Structures are given as C-alpha cells and as structure tokens.
Amino acid sequence: MKITEIKSCFIGPVISPEQFIAEHFFLFLAKGTMNGYDGNKHYTLSPGDSCLVRKNRLARYNKQKDNNEFEKVILIFDEQFLQNFQKKHSLSFQNHSSKDAFVPIKKDPLINSFLLSLEPYYSDSGKISSSFSELKREELLLILLQLHPELSDILFDFGIPGRMDLEEFMQKNYKFNVQLERFAYLTGRSLSAFKRDFKKIFNETPNRWLIKRRLQEARFLIEEKRQRPSDIYIDLGFEDFSHFSFAFKKEFGVSASSL
Numbered sequence: 001m002k003i004t005e006i007k008s009c010f011i012g013p014v015i016s017p018e019q020f021i022a023e024h025f026f027l028f029l030a031k032g033t034m035n036g037y038d039g040n041k042h043y044t045l046s047p048g049d050s051c052l053v054r055k056n057r058l059a060r061y062n063k064q065k066d067n068n069e070f071e072k073v074i075l076i077f078d079e080q081f082l083q084n085f086q087k088k089h090s091l092s093f094q095n096h097s098s099k100d101a102f103v104p105i106k107k108d109p110l111i112n113s114f115l116l117s118l119e120p121y122y123s124d125s126g127k128i129s130s131s132f133s134e135l136k137r138e139e140l141l142l143i144l145l146q147l148h149p150e151l152s153d154i155l156f157d158f159g160i161p162g163r164m165d166l167e168e169f170m171q172k173n174y175k176f177n178v179q180l181e182r183f184a185y186l187t188g189r190s191l192s193a194f195k196r197d198f199k200k201i202f203n204e205t206p207n208r209w210l211i212k213r214r215l216q217e218a219r220f221l222i223e224e225k226r227q228r229p230s231d232i233y234i235d236l237g238f239e240d241f242s243h244f245s246f247a248f249k250k251e252f253g254v255s256a257s258s259l
Contacts, residue, residue: 003048003115006030009122011133012076020182021057021101024077024155026050026140028115032070036061038101039173050105052144054154055079056161056186057101058176073115075137079158085141086156096150103154110143163188167201174213177237180206214238215251222259229256 007030015023027034028050036043038059045051047066053059063070105111118136121128128136144151164187173183183206184194198206214236221227233244248256 003028003030003112006071006073006115006119007122008071009073009118009128010076011074011118011128011137012081013078015076015078018178018182019058019060019176020178020186021053021055021059023079024055024082025053026073026075026077026105026144027053028073028111030071030073032066032072033064034061034072035064036102039176040099041102043102048107050107050111052103052105052151052154054101054103058173058178058182058186059101060176073118075140077137077141077155081134081137082155083158085138089142091145091152091156092149093152093156094150096153098154103148103151105144106147108143108147110147114140114143161186161188166194166197170198170202170209174210175217175235175237177239210237211247212251215248218244218248218256219252219259222256 006028012025013023015025027045029045029047031047033047034045036045036053036059038057043051063072114136118128121132121136141155166187166189169187170183173186180194181191184191187194189197195206198204198209202209204212218229218232218236221232222229229244229248230241233241236244238244238247245256
C-alpha cells in the first residue's frame with residue numbers, strides 16, 4: 001500500500017475549525033493540494049508532504065481536490081497529551097525559535113512506515129479507538145523528535161503569548177476572521193486592555209477598524225489588481241458575499257462589482 005493511498009484519518013481530541021490554532025497538530029497530505037497562510041508566509045502542501053501546524057497562531061488553509069479526491073491524516077498534540085509525554089520521556093532543547101505557523105517535516109521512511117501502520121486501526125469514519133490513539137500519537141511524536149529535535153522547543157513550550165506590538169500585529173493579521181478575544185490573547189492582553197490600547201493606537205473600535213481595513217484592501221485588489229469581488233471576500237475575513245457587498249457599498253458609495 002502506497003502512503004498516497006491512505007484514507008483520511010483524524011486522531012486526538014476535536015478542535016475548532018476556526019482560524020485560531022488552539023492546539024499543535026501533525027498534518028500529512030495523501031491526495032489533493034493544500035494552501036496555507038499564516039499572516040507572514042504562504043505554504044503549499046502536495047501529496048506526500050507533511051507539516052506541524054503550531055498552536056497559538058492564526059492560520060487558514062484551503063484544499064484543492066485531485067480527480068475529486070482529497071485525503072489527509074491529522075494527529076492532534078494537545079497540551080494535556082504533551083505534558084503526559086514530557087513526564088515519561090527525557091527531552092533535549094535546542095533554543096530553537098521560529099515564527100512560522102506551518103513547520104515542514106522532512107520526508108523519511110519512519111514517517112511512511114508510521115502512516116501505513118495506521119491503516120488497520122481505521123474505522124469507517126476515519127477515527128481510531130482511544131485505546132490505540134494515545135499509543136499512535138506517542139509513536140509519531142517520538143519519530144518527529146528524532147527527525148527534528150528542535151521541535152521540542154515548540155511543542156513543550158506551555159507558556160501563553162507575551163505582550164507584543166499591537167499595531168504591527170493587527171496590520172499583519174487583520175484578514176483573519178476570529179473573535180476579538182483571540183486577538184487580545186495573542187497580543188498578550190486581556191480583552192479590556194486590548195480594546196483600550198486599540199483605541200489609543202487607531203482611534204477606532206476594533207470591530208469598526210477591522211471592517212474598514214478589510215474594505216480598503218478589497219478596493220485596492222479590485223481596482224489595482226483587477227481581482228473579482230467574489231474571489232477575495234473570504235480571504236479578507238468576510239463570512240459571506242452579501243455581507244461584504246453591503247459593507248463595501250456603505251463604505252464607498254458604490255458596489256464592488258461596479259468597479
């Protein structure tokens with residue numbers, strides 16, 4: 001069995017599909033293409049590629065089917081699992097630092113063998129029973145740390161995000177459609193402190209500034225880059241096209257399609 005023939009599988013606790021990454025997870029792509037963006041870089045995964053997606057990051061990704069097929073394997077490394085793992089195993093730290101939300105994993109026979117070993121445990125839903133899932137997650141993590149010892153600095157850092165430059169952060173991440181509580185947390189602030197600092201810096205409420213900033217970028221993409229409104233509204237953080245169209249006309253007095 002080739003690893004590109006593996007069916008979709010999900011191991012670990014359920015995580016929210018929002019653009020805030022609450023827990024680390026390993027992702028292997030068997031079929032199709034996946035494009036990711038973390039506010040700094042764009043990433044592309046092709047069949048046979050794998051990566052670690054880091055928690056406490058903003059990231060979005062979209063899938064493209066190949067011959068109407070898209071298959072992936074995801075294993076969640078939640079904090080409780082990682083804390084239990086740390087108690088059982090001695091770890092070495094490399095003083096490694098990186099801002100990337102998507103950390104590529106090099107191809108290796110150990111990864112291939114691990115992925116193939118999952119297949120007998122699949123249920124029809126792509127889940128693995130809890131009695132085996134802990135063992136398989138532990139096995140994969142041992143492999144990853146052998147291939148990439150620097151991952152210990154990422155995975156076993158249980159601290160919360162520190163205080164950072166609010167203006168720089170928001171200018172980089174305004175396109176992400178997440179709750180204000182997430183923005184506050186990632187900038188090292190309580191929600192009340194976030195709103196207070198935001199008002200001082202931007203002289204605007206966060207919600208109003210986010211809409212205006214996204215609409216400014218939309219107008220630039222439509223007028224200067226000749227992009228279609230229907231192609232850009234999701235990437236700019238709007239949930240549906242009708243909301244985007246209404247907000248655009250209200251802000252600029254003309255419809256986005258007329259431009």
